[in-house]
Amino acid sequence: MSATRQQEIARNLEQVRTRIARAEARVGRPGGQVHLVAVSKTKPLSDIQAALAAGQLDFGENYAQELRDKRLAAQAAAASDSSATTELGRLRWHFIGPLQANKAKYVAGHAALVHTVDSEALMRELDRRTAAAGADRQDCLVQVNVAGEAQKSGVASADLPALLDAFAGFSHLRCVGLMLIPPNASDPEANRPHFRALLRLAEAQAGLPRANVRWDPLQLSMGMSHDLEVAIEEGATLVRVGTAIFGARERKE
Numbered sequence: 001m002s003a004t005r006q007q008e009i010a011r012n013l014e015q016v017r018t019r020i021a022r023a024e025a026r027v028g029r030p031g032g033q034v035h036l037v038a039v040s041k042t043k044p045l046s047d048i049q050a051a052l053a054a055g056q057l058d059f060g061e062n063y064a065q066e067l068r069d070k071r072l073a074a075q076a077a078a079a080s081d082s083s084a085t086t087e088l089g090r091l092r093w094h095f096i097g098p099l100q101a102n103k104a105k106y107v108a109g110h111a112a113l114v115h116t117v118d119s120e121a122l123m124r125e126l127d128r129r130t131a132a133a134g135a136d137r138q139d140c141l142v143q144v145n146v147a148g149e150a151q152k153s154g155v156a157s158a159d160l161p162a163l164l165d166a167f168a169g170f171s172h173l174r175c176v177g178l179m180l181i182p183p184n185a186s187d188p189e190a191n192r193p194h195f196r197a198l199l200r201l202a203e204a205q206a207g208l209p210r211a212n213v214r215w216d217p218l219q220l221s222m223g224m225s226h227d228l229e230v231a232i233e234e235g236a237t238l239v240r241v242g243t244a245i246f247g248a249r250e251r252k253e
Contacts, residue, residue: 009047010054012245013038015229020226020239021037023232037094037221039242041066045073052087058242059116062097063105067188071110072160096179096221096240098153101125109133115179115238116143116219118155120166127170134190137172141221146190146197149183161208168211174213177219177237178202186228195234 010079020034037060042047048070050058061067071093078088092112099107099114107114108129117123117140142163144153155163160178167175178201182194198220206215209240223231225244232239 005047006050006053008247009050009245012247014055014056015050016225016241016244019229020232023229026229027233031231034236035238037096037238037240038245039096039224039240040070041097041242043246045077048074048091049087051245052091057090058092058094058112058113058246060096060242062095064095064097064099064103067093067095067111068106077177079170081148094240104217105129107131108115108138109135111138111140113139115141115240116153117141117173117175118143118145118153120163123166123170123173127172130172135172138175139174139176141177141219142175143179143181144198144201146180146194146201147183152181154181157197160201161205164208164210164213165203167213170212173212174214176214177221179221182222182227185228188230191227192230192234195236196229198222199235210240 016036020036021031030240035058037058038051038056038062041062066163074088074091076130093110093111093250094115095107095111096115099116099122105123108126142160143150143154144157145159146157163173167173177200180194180198182191185191200222202218206218219237220235221238223236223239225241228239228241
């Protein structure tokens with residue numbers, strides 16, 4: 001990787017971190033409360049290593065097999081280069097795309113956080129695969145389709161309580177919060193009602209004790225490159241940013 005590309009990624013990361021810090025300050029939230037997930041889908045491992053060198057630890061992937069391939073490539077790179085071992089060993093993977101139950105094996109027990117749980121069938125397979133991977137627990141977020149968009153994944157708002165109840169039946173899963181992908185909108189303010197609705201749903205459920213649901217602290221994954229400020233103002237603790245860090249991504253066929 002050229003020094004220019006490394007510098008570009010480091011500069012972009014600093015700009016995004018500044019945006020996050022300013023949004024936190026604007027609404028009186030403590031600095032550092034919001035965590036950045038750098039969305040690295042379709043980007044090479046060299047870009048991830050450049051971001052790691054600039055202090056970024058959390059990376060989000062949308063495709064289960066791509067997460068598997070990058071995770072294995074990172075392990076191989078660390079094994080072949082002792083100077084990279086410490087750096088790559090700090091990397092934390094997040095799965096942020098729609099997940100089919102038959103591909104849970106590529107993610108379960110390997111991701112720091114799965115953002116997109118939306119059915120008991122997926123939970124059952126994640127639980128089974130987490131145990132098979134030898135991991136004690138897989139932390140998850142429940143994806144909620146607040147806007148009721150037919151083309152998008154996510155549990156309906158009205159069905160959220162029942163899905164949260166279902167975590168009691170899976171000893172290797174833990175729900176730590178909620179996730180949202182709002183409707184596509186060029187105006188960030190158009191997404192504010194959806195972000196606010198997710199927060200309200202979380203607040204309504206937070207006081208109800210449930211096995212394997214631990215919302216202390218509550219994690220809310222919402223906000224991307226163009227609307228992260230609005231999401232932070234409405235309570236986001238995780239923002240998923242790709243384009244503003246790595247540039248436009250290649251379309252995956």
